[in-house]
Structures are given as structure tokens and as C-alpha cells.
Amino acid sequence: MxxxxxxxxxxxxxxxxHGIVSGSTVRAKHVGRDFMASLKNIVGGELKGxxxxxxxxxxxSINRMKAQATQMGANAVVNVRFSTSSVAAGASELYVYGTAVTVE
Amino acid sequence: MEALIQLGVLLVLVSLGFFVGRIAEKRHYSSIIRREQEQLGRPTTAARTVMGDDRPVGRSELVMGSVVISVDYFKRLLAGLRNIFGGRVQAYETLVDRARREAMLRLLESCPEADQIINLRLETSSIFKGRQKQVGSVEVLAYGTAVYFQSPLQ
Structure with a gap:
């Protein structure tokens, strides 16, 4: 793919x-990571977790999109776009969408 | 007494944020600058097509680089004060600058063999909001299409 x-x-x-294909996941961070992140929030820097x-x-999300495209009989996805939105406190949605096509 | 303890905790957090945060930021910036030097001269464009090269394209792939960075306690406090008077919030400017440059570098480092990276897009989102709706940390995602030209032997 x-x-x-x-x-x-x-x-x-x-x-x-073949049309639009998309994939999304909503993930929440777990308590351990959240605790480490809140400590890291004091000194700043990258939150690796x-x-x-x-x-x-x-x-x-990408794998889900690929699966959908395979189902449609496509062998490529073009114009892939990403979008992130926080749906609720502590959870964010990662959405990816694109156009499924067949290439030579 | 309780108020005094609270004030003490606040002072510790602020000074920890100020000193450790400042050192961490300096270190991060020097690492960014060093790695940017290494990646210098790699053709990266926001254009949609391959630019300035007639060679046939062998293959291409989607490449990504992302990072989550948060501000320190001191800067958050500073930005909170800034909200009262308005104006430039320098504390957050360095935050997003660091995040963008880091994400770009990770993208470039993920495909060292690529000849060109086209259609580069950057996306910023604040994934964590602290109390009083203050920005806690931002995520920057850089993505693009890495293009590999056909080798002349083929």
C-alpha cells in the first residue's frame, strides 16, 4: 500500500x-504516564510518553485507513491528511483521511 | 501556616521551573542547531511536485515526525501574567518554535536516504490544557512525501 x-x-x-478512506482512534493517556507528564510539566521539555x-x-489510524483501502481494492492512498482534536479532557482523537486510488 | 506552606511549594515549583527549565531549553536548542547543521542542504519543499530535478522518480513514501513539548512552571506563570496586560507571549513563542524545529528534524532523520521531501505540512495541536485553560503542552506533527529518484544504473 x-x-x-x-x-x-x-x-x-x-x-x-475509489473514494475517500479514513481511519481514527481516540486515545486517553493512562494514569502512570499522566503522573510522569505532570511532573515533567514543572520543568518543561519533551513529554516522551x-x-x-x-x-x-x-x-x-493509518492501519485502519489502509485496511479500508484494501477492502475497496485500491493499492494506494493519495492526498493523506492528518488531524488531531481533543474530544474530552485527557483524550484526543487522531484522524487520518485520504483518497483511495489504483496506480499502475 | 497553611498559606505559608502553599507559598513555599509555589516558590519551589517556580524556581525549579526557572532553573531546570532554562537549562533544559538551552540544551535542547543547542541540540536542534547542531542537528539542523547536519541536515542542511536537504531539499525540502512545501510544493506539491518535485522541483528542479528531471530524474525519474523511483519510489516515494509518506514520512512523519512528531513531538510533544511542554512549558515549565515558571513560563506558565509568566504567560498567565501576560494575559492580564496582553502583548507578545515570549514564553510560548520558544515553546512552539522548539516543537516545530524538532518535528522537522525528526522527519528528516527518519528518511536519511531520501532525495527530496515534497509537500511538507506542519500541524500543531494543544493536546493538554491545564487549569485556567492555560496551554500545557503542544504537539507538532510534520509530514510529507519522501521521493527517491531512480539510480542511473537502472
Missing amino acids: LLSNTEGIPGKNIVAF YTELLQESRDE
């Missing part, structure tokens, strides 16, 4: 469109 955030896959021609958590969730 090829992914790209441009209009096409560079160097390849699109032969068929959160970086990893968000990266994992984003990978999961």
Missing part, C-alpha cells in the same frame, strides 16, 4: 479512483 500526501504518487499514473502514545495511535 503506497501512501502520499501529494495529489498523486510521484512517478506513477493513477488509473482508478505522550510523543510515543500519539505516534502509536497515529500508526493505528
